Amino acid sequence: MSNVHLRKLSITLGGKPIIRALDLQVEPGEFLVLLGPSGCGKSTLLHAIAGLVDACAGSVEIGGRDLTLADPSERGIGMVFQSYALYPTMTVRDNMSFGLKMAGTPKAEIARRVERAAAMLQLDALLSRKPAQLSGGQRQRVAIGRALVREADVFLFDEPLSNLDAKLRAELRRELKLLHARLGSTMIYVTHDQVEAMTLASRLVVMRGGEVQQVGTPLEVYARPANRFVAGFLGAPAMNFIDGGVDPQQRFVAGELALSLADAPGPCTATLGVRPEHVHIEAGAALAAEVTVIEPMGNHQVVWFACGPHLLSAIVPADAAYAPGQAIRFRIDAAHVSLFDAEGKRIQSAGMQYASV
Ligand SMILES: Nc1ncnc2c1ncn2[C@@H]1O[C@H](COP(=O)(O)OP(=O)(O)OP(=O)(O)O)[C@@H](O)[C@H]1O
Numbered sequence: 001m002s003n004v005h006l007r008k009l010s011i012t013l014g015g016k017p018i019i020r021a022l023d024l025q026v027e028p029g030e031f032l033v034l035l036g037p038s039g040c041g042k043s044t045l046l047h048a049i050a051g052l053v054d055a056c057a058g059s060v061e062i063g064g065r066d067l068t069l070a071d072p073s074e075r076g077i078g079m080v081f082q083s084y085a086l087y088p089t090m091t092v093r094d095n096m097s098f099g100l101k102m103a104g105t106p107k108a109e110i111a112r113r114v115e116r117a118a119a120m121l122q123l124d125a126l127l128s129r130k131p132a133q134l135s136g137g138q139r140q141r142v143a144i145g146r147a148l149v150r151e152a153d154v155f156l157f158d159e160p161l162s163n164l165d166a167k168l169r170a171e172l173r174r175e176l177k178l179l180h181a182r183l184g185s186t187m188i189y190v191t192h193d194q195v196e197a198m199t200l201a202s203r204l205v206v207m208r209g210g211e212v213q214q215v216g217t218p219l220e221v222y223a224r225p226a227n228r229f230v231a232g233f234l235g236a237p238a239m240n241f242i243d244g245g246v247d248p249q250q251r252f253v254a255g256e257l258a259l260s261l262a263d264a265p266g267p268c269t270a271t272l273g274v275r276p277e278h279v280h281i282e283a284g285a286a287l288a289a290e291v292t293v294i295e296p297m298g299n300h301q302v303v304w305f306a307c308g309p310h311l312l313s314a315i316v317p318a319d320a321a322y323a324p325g326q327a328i329r330f331r332i333d334a335a336h337v338s339l340f341d342a343e344g345k346r347i348q349s350a351g352m353q354y355a356s357v
Contacts, residue, residue: 001029001184001185002062002076002154003025003026003028003062003063003064003186004026004062004186004188005026005059005060005062006022006023006024006048006058008022008023009021009023009045009048009055009058010022010056010057011041011053011054013044018044019044019210022058022211022212023212024205024215027186029186030187030202030203031177031187031200031202032186032203032205033188033191033196033203034046034188034190034191034207035201035233037192037208038192040207040209041207042190042191042192045190045207046079046158046188049075049077049156050072050077050156051067051075055068062075063153063154073103075154076153076154077150077154077155078148078152078154078155079147079157080144080146080147080155080157080158080160082159082160082162084139084142084163086131086139086146087131088130088131089130091128091129091130092130092145093118093128095131095146096114096145096146097149098146099149099150100113110149113148114127116149117145117149120148120179120182121141121142121145121179123138123141123142135168136163136165136168137168137172140161140172141172144160144176148183153186154185154186154187155185156188156189156190157176157188158190159191160172160189161191162193169193194233194235198218198222198234199218202217203216204216204217204218204221206229206230206233206234213226213227213229221234222234224338224346225338225346226346227340227345228241228340235275237302237313239273239274239275239276239338240276240310240312241273242254242310242312245267245268245269245270246261246270246339247267252337255308255309257287257310259272259332260334262334265339265347269341269342270347271339271340271344272332272338274332274333274337275336276313276314278332278336278337279313279314279315280314280332281303281316281322281329285330286329287330287332288307288328289305289306289312289327289328289329290328291303291305291322291324292305292306292311293324296318297318298318299318300317300318301315303315305328305330314330
């Protein structure tokens with residue numbers, strides 16, 4: 001187990017700054033997930049940790065050693081990429097052994113490591129097959145196995161599941177979680193899939209434009225997003241946003257819509273953010289609206305409705321009966337809202353959250 005410490009790391013590619021003075025501390029044994037939209041620099045950051053791209057400023061420390069200028073082979077890392085890139089003419093065993101053979105590892109040691117990794121990944125029965133005789137999920141397991149046999153202190157994963165269908169992705173996701181629990185190694189995992197990020201991460205790093213937007217446990221980041229970008233990026237359906245302001249009576253007001261908050265900041269322009277699970281459709285509630293669209297999801301439904309100019313969503317039970325055009329009443333759970341300022345930054349007030357009164 002090793003820690004990874006990035007200090008003021010900057011990376012420029014083709015004359016374009018991709019990562020800007022990024023600081024990040026990854027604790028030993030942690031499963032850290034880098035999440036962000038396409039092009040935000042996640043892979044570049046991972047490649048810099050692996051030594052596949054050069055830093056133009058700052059440093060990369062692994063296990064307490066400054067390895068900013070070290071070769072990839074000297075960094076003690078195992079890496080799994082999105083495309084499995086297995087050697088098609090080699091068996092699974094040979095694919096998994098190849099790197100160790102090239103590094104001059106003794107035969108008996110290679111056999112021990114391959115068997116251990118194969119057992120962990122349920123590949124024992126497939127060791128003499130060729131890649132063409134494997135399913136996509138099995139191939140990706142071999143690719144993971146190839147990294148595991150290195151018995152590295154730090155594993156880097158670059159969207160390893162994105163080529164798989166949804167069912168396999170969910171299965172391998174659970175296997176990776178178990179694997180991490182068993183190995184206890186430090187893992188850094190890049191994805192743009194928020195379900196993967198939420199379910200795998202011990203801590204989540206949300207990136208945008210080469211910069212870190214927020215670092216925290218998945219629940220912290222979900223419940224208390226640092227800004228509007230993070231708030232909108234995590235969660236499906238997305239968080240509802242309502243532009244308005246806080247008045248002197250500590251109410252959030254947007255046209256007809258008013259919500260009393262206990263520990264709101266002073267009067268200011270603000271955007272209220274509320275997740276659909278904290279919007280409650282109830283007879284007798286204070287606010288009136290009209291249903292526009294209903295999306296059944298099997299185990300729940302998403303009801304979209306218009307309240308003046310605002311189009312909002314709420315999660316309701318699967319068996320609740322609503323119809324487009326129906327007049328409803330709703331309330332917003334003020335204990336679970338976020339307020340963002342004009343620049344989109346979360347407005348923190350005494351209790352972090354804004355209890356209802
Ligand atoms: N060799 C290169 N030369 C110039 N620009 C590059 C190079 N490699 C990547 N980039 C640019 O760097 C930015 C970040 O790319 P990167 O692959 O790190 O993003 P990402 O967040 O991993 O995205 P994705 O999820 O699409 O892989 C992109 O704008 C990309 O076009």
